[in-house]
């Protein structure tokens with residue numbers, strides 16, 4: 001049985017997804033300010049390795065856990081929903097099927113309590 005990581009096309013697909021996701025986040029004035037002091041090159045690498053890991057690809061993520069990373073940002077449900085929507089769009093643009101996109105979003109949704117620190 002192949003993993004979600006393999007099904008969606010592995011690293012090249014995830015790289016494309018993260019590039020599309022960052023393009024959308026930085027074009028959204030409600031989200032962009034959160035990243036004002038973020039090194040987006042480092043962020044890109046952490047997002048790629050993070051998604052690879054939660055989609056059962058290589059375990060190479062070296063960033064912080066989700067609760068610690070997002071603590072103090074006072075994130076609310078609409079922030080989470082906006083990123084989830086952009087992630088879904090980015091997966092579609094990268095050629096990921098509707099079923100696999102849904103499976104990926106389910107995994108990201110499981111992280112919501114940690115990300116929102118609620």
Ligand code: HEM
Pocket residue numbers: 031034035037038039043046047050062063064065069070073075079080083084108111115
């Ligand atoms: C929806 C699911 C989300 C996932 C899977 C996610 C994942 C991540 C990951 C893997 C990092 C890197 C952590 C590190 O470098 O140690 C990160 C950092 C960050 N996230 Fe999220 N995140 C999500 C939602 C959000 C939301 C809703 C916001 C705000 C609107 C946000 C704002 C940030 C910021 C500003 C950073 C960079 C922190 C820094 O520069 O130190 N994230 N996120």
